[in-house]
Structures are given as structure tokens and as C-alpha cells.
Amino acid sequence: MAKIIPFKAVRPVRDKVGLVASRSYQSYSKAELKARLEYNPFSFLHIVNPGYKYDKNIRGKERFNLVKNRYLEFKEDAIFIQDETPCYYIYKIVNRDGNSFSGIIAAASTEDYKNDVIKKHEDTIEYRENIFKDYLKTVGFNAEPVLLTYPDNTTIKTVISEVQKERAEYEFTTHFRDTHYLWLLKDAKLIDKIKHEFEKINTIYIADGHHRSASSCLLSEDLKSENNQHTGTEAYNYFMSYLIPESELKIYEFNRLVKDLNGLTKEAFLIQLDAIFRIEKRGKELYKPTQKHHFSMYLDGDFYSLFLRKTNHQFNTALDALDTQILHKTVLEPILGITNVRNNTRISYSHGQNDLVTIKSKVDSGEFAVGFGLVPITIGELKAIADNHLTMPPKSTFIEPKLRSGITIYEF
Template sequence: MPTFEPFHALRPEPKYAEAFSSLPYDVFNRSEGRAEVRRRPLSFLRMDKAEVTLPDFIDNHDPRVYQQAALHFKEAIERQILTFDDVESYYLYRLSDGTHTQTGFVGCVSVADYDQGIIRKHEFTRPDKERDRVRHVQSLAAHTGPILLAHHPDLELDRVISEQDQQPPIYQFTAEDGIEHTIFKITERAAMMTIGSQFARHDHLYIADGHHRAEAASQVARLNHHEDAGLFLAVSFSSDQLNIQGYHRVVEDLYGQSVDELLTRISSRFTITPGRATETKPHRFEMYVKQHWYTLDYEKEHPSVKENLDVAILQDEVLTPFLGIEDPRTDSRIQFVGGIRGYAGLEQLVDQGTMAVAFHLHPTSLTELMAVADANEVMPPKSTWFEPKLRSGLLIHPFFK
């Protein structure tokens, strides 16, 4: 029985919404973030990744980073760029890229539900990233980046969406990447009661993206005894609306072997066809090396959902035995490329010599994600890439008021 509660949002005045909101902190490296803040000086990235506003000699995890984030946050409130909503509310968040539209509910979920497994996860988290988000949340006394959740399809929740999104939005803008962001505020009593009661009818909610932020919220709740610290910000979408793209892999060397040697070894476990595939599908991988594409088809089926994931098959059947990547969470020779960059991005990394080989994967499905979570298993890292991305800074859950 998940808790899904309305909250007093801290949010930008409408005239600032587009300029203030930003893509999540982990989309940018430090140099990209610095360029983004120069271009968009009001950007919430100044708070979400404050090291981009500090000299390079200051390490990403230096205490001054979090002090700087708090100063920027305080300034945004004092300048009334950010203001408090007067009543507890739910919100609808609609994203559209012109071909795909999804609408989710924004509210607060319970740390206790997360700790007890009612909110289910499917990834391990990295201690360094946990520490970063814990210190960030503590410094601001606020949850600023919403956790992306999925819930099973629900006709009553769909009805609320169809009624509420006919009302005037509080925000509506198209960001530079072409994604339209629209947010509606819900204060009508009957709709609010339906939202809370319908979420309580679900057995579980599922983290789609934001494992580190969820784990950080749990740790902060143990450190901060403010009542609202036991809740954290989330946007929950029906699982049939979320759009997952492939999360691809690139490796910086061929582990001391030639391309022909690598192909010979892979052919013992896969059927190899020169060129890109005419269609992608589960258990079909595409490999780019030395300016050539190869299609790798895998025929074997494994008994568990986790072992049958394409990301697991690639790891177990290629990356570990043939390229020496034992732990993709810690090995510096492997990098991950989100689906938005696609084939061209993979080719560029290999052709410019940054990486030696790239693997293009078919997307993991929401059904697979939920099945892994329900089995209390953990996917390999970077198994899912969700598009379009939520913007940070549009709705903030403070616990200092």
C-alpha cells in the first residue's frame, strides 16, 4: 500500500520556469555543466551541480561545493525566483517530444515504503554518488530532483489525468531540445482523494530512474528528524506510457587482441552477420569496430529474467570473457552511452579513437524491469535510458519550512 501524498511545493515563478529549470545533474560532466550555466545563468544546475560555478581545483565533493549550492538556493528564494505554494497540492507533469506524450503524477512518497521494498528498485547504487546526493539534500534541506517511478496501469488515475489536463497549466514551455514540458496543479478535493486512494490500492511502485536520489533520501531521513524529511519527491507514470531506449556500451581497447581474433571468439557464442541489422530485437546486438558494423544474434534462453536481459547477456557472454570487463560499475575501461546519441554517437567515439569498440543494444522493457524488481534481483548498471527527461527545479520538496 504505497503512500503518495500532496505537498507544499517550492517552485519558480512562471516567468522564470523555462530559464530556471534544467536537465538532471548527472546528464552533464563538469565542462558541459559550466558551459550550460554560462549560457543559461539562472539555471537550476547552479544548485544541482554547484561545482560548475567553482574553479577546477575545487574537487567535486569538496564541502565548498555544497555550501555554494546552498548559497545559490537561498539567493533564488530571496530574489523570489522560487516561491512557496500556499496549499498542499498534487501536480500533473506532461512531457511531449512531438511523437510521444506521457503524463505522470507529482507527489511525495515515503522513505519507509522505500526501505520496506514497497517502492521497488532494480539497481545497485554507488557509495560516492550516494554521498554526493546526501550532502546535497542536507545542504539545501530539500529534495530537488524528482524520482521517476512507474505504476501499473490504472483507469481511475487515467480518468483524473483526462479531467485535470483540460485545466490551464501553471507551466508550459518547449525546451531547447524540443521537449514540451507542461505542469498542472491539482487542488480539487475529489481529485486529490482519488489520487491518494488509488495509489494506495497498488501493491508496489517501481523506481524507473533515480536510485541514488531515493537512497540519499533514505539516508537523510535517518539524519534529519524533520517530519517532511521522511517523504521525498517523485513523479509516477503508468508503465505503458514510459519510453525506454537502449543504453549502449563502449570499451576503450580490445584487451590485447586483433579485430579478427575478437570476432572469432565472439562467433563461438553468437551468429555474426556483417553490417547493421535491418531491425533491432531482443538478443540482437550490433557491434562497431574499425569503421565496420557487425550484427550479433544470440539464440540461447536463460531461466531467470535477469540472466535473459540483453545487458546481462552482453556482459556475461562478451564483455567479461572477451574484453576483460569484470565489474562494469568500477572498471574505467567501459563507458555507457544513452540511447539519445544512437548509432552516430557510437561511431564518433570509435572513429575519433576515444574508444575501440561499441555495442548498440535493444532497449530493456518495463515488463522486464518490473519482473526483475519483483524477484528482488538487481539489473546490471545502466540498463535503462528513459526519454524524454524530467526537468529539475520545477517542483521542489523543502523540509526547512
């Protein structure tokens, strides 16, 4: 039984939302970030990069305090307003590829996260959890929802469709040509209808935002221990989420690039691969795999198809059957000597929105020796990993939609 509740969002005034909304600041190049900060005084980047005001790179607790100050200034300047009553926020994104995502921004329960109603499929790093928990505790708000996915639900879909017939509170297009829409759902009867539908759902899955979820859970424990009058209804018992149906989640693959062949010649490398895969040389043809356990490889100017020899490979768990795990256990670790894919500088990744030309160009340039193309992981595989309390290898999924920061803000 999932507890998904409305909340009173802090959000930009209508005429400034397109200027406020930003991507995650880590995704900007230095030049792009500088331009945004220099020419757009309303960007949310000013809040999360408070050192720009002093031309200084500020870190740690000092940065957290300045983030809070910049946030309060945006509120004082009436760039942000807060809704007077709790709402669900119907949010739609149409990206430049024509994919459309419609869901609900709401508050999800940290108890559900702890009790495995909200399930994860990735490992989190403890020090990152604690850093972000301390950040949240200091600034008192979260501005980027966790992406959650739930089984398709006809009633919720009908409510969303009805609300979207009205004029949107927000409608703006980004530099990436993604168009964003937001509607406020205030009607008490419709709010109750959605709340009760989520209560019927036994399991919801984290699609993106594992560290934010874990940090929010740690924060709730901290604030609970400090509150002698804790009731369980406090805002810190929830975290902001964007919930979309499973059918609308778009999962891309993460392809692999490796800098060298671990001391092997091309011929010796291919001979070792032959024990694991049926190999076909495709030449200059851009070969993209279309079936599970099939891989493409680009090496020394040629594409190859690699078909796993299943007689030599047993699938005892959902993780064993995952293509990213298969590639790691059969090639990356035993042949190419990459044991820790999270931190090894010899490996890099290119998500599936970049086509195979990206792999080809990076290998042809000499930056990498070999590249591997994979088939995207399915929602069924993601759920099987989570249901069995397993974790995927790093960089197994590139998931859309990608959300903007600063459109709805959840205060603790």
C-alpha cells in the first residue's frame, strides 16, 4: 500500500518558470554554466552555485548555508511563491524526439522506502547519502523530484487526462527543445481518488534518484530523533517524487568503451572472445544488437556481432541474465582486467541516445581501443532485480524523462 500525498509546493511565478528551471548543475560544461549564471539572474543555478556571487568556489557546510540564503532571497524577491493548499502537480514533458511523459509530482513516504514498498535496483554510496542528507537538513528543501514508476492504472490515467484538458499553469520549452507543462490539481475529490488508487498499489519502483531517496530516508530518521513531538505526519517523513506509469518510462542502454586491450593483441583478444561468443565480422556496417545477450563490438575499424554461447552460461538469478552483468563477468573483468567498473579510469560510457557513430568516432580517434553496444534493459528486468533485492552494475540504464530543478520545491 503506497502512501503518495499532495503537498504545498514552492514554485516560480508563471512568467519566470522557464528562466528558473535548470538541469542538474553537474550536467553543464564550465562555459555553459558561466553563461547561464552571467546572463540569467533568475536561474535556479544561482541558488545551487552561491559562490558565483563572490567569484569563489565554496564547498561543504559554508556552501549549504549560502544555498539556503540564495533560496530565501528568491522567495523574498517574489520569484518563488507557495501554494496555500496541498496539491498534486500534473506534469507533462514532450521531448524533441516526440516522446511524451505524463505523471504526478507528489510526496512519497520514507516509511514506504524503508519497508520495501518503494523498491530500488541500484546500490548507493554511503558518504554520498550522508553529504546530501546534511545538505537537505541545512537548506530545508528539495528541488528535484525522485523519478518513481508504478503499474499502469486506468483511474489515475483518466484523472490526469481530464486535468490536462484545462489550461496549464506552466508551459515552456527548454534549449533542448523539450516542452514542459504543469497543472495544479486542487480538487479534493480528485485528490482523494488518486490517493486511494496509490494505496491499492503494493509496489512502486525507483527509476532514477536512488541517492536522493536514501538521503531523504536518513534525514527523516535524524529529524525524527530530534523531535520530541514526532507524529509521523511531518513533511520530513516524505520526499518529493515524480510518478509516471511503467508504460511511459523510456529506458536506454549504456554502451561501454575501454581504453586498451589489457596487453592483448587484437588477434589474442578475439580468440579469447570466441570461447564465449559466436563472432561475426560486420566490417564497416553499423551493427546494433536487437536481442538480449547479443552485443555489438567496434574494434580496429570494424564492427562485430557477438552472440553469447548460452551452453556455457547459466542464469541462476535475474542479475545473471542482465546483459551489463554478462559483459562484465565474461569480458570486462576476466579478459580486459576491469574489476571495479565504478572507479576504473580505463572504462567510459555512452548512453543509447548517442548512436553507434559515437563509439566509432571515439575508437577511431585512438581515445579508446574497443567499444561495446548493448540492448536496453526492460522494465521487467528492472523490476525483477528490485523484487529480488539485487543491484544492477553501475551505468546499466539511462532513463527518461530527465527532470528540471526548481519547478516544484518541497520544504521540510
